[in-house]
Amino acid sequence: MEFIGISVVEWVGYAAMATVLLSFLMKSVIKLRLVNSFGCLLFVIYGFILTPISKPIVITNLAILFINLYYLVFKKN
Numbered sequence: 001m002e003f004i005g006i007s008v009v010e011w012v013g014y015a016a017m018a019t020v021l022l023s024f025l026m027k028s029v030i031k032l033r034l035v036n037s038f039g040c041l042l043f044v045i046y047g048f049i050l051t052p053i054s055k056p057i058v059i060t061n062l063a064i065l066f067i068n069l070y071y072l073v074f075k076k077n
Contacts, residue, residue: 009046009049009050012042012045012046012049013046015042016039016042016043016045016046017039018039019035019036019039019042020036020039020040021039022035023035023036023039030072033068033071033072034068036064036068037068037069037072040061040062040064040065040068041061041065043057043060043061044057044058044061044062044065
């Protein structure tokens with residue numbers, strides 16, 4: 001399935017990339033971690049829908065997602 005000549009899988013990857021990049025423009029660390037977490041989640045989905053599954057993308061972004069969630073939930077300042 002494609003949209004303007006780009007596969008849905010690639011769109012997920014582009015959305016993940018844009019979201020992670022956008023997160024670094026946040027002035028608030030909390031907003032940065034929230035937006036970055038969403039981008040990491042998109043990268044995890046992207047890693048799983050690639051054929052074959054990209055374990056490095058999944059593992060790295062799951063780790064970053066859990067680190068972000070740890071700081072958001074347990075290290076509130």
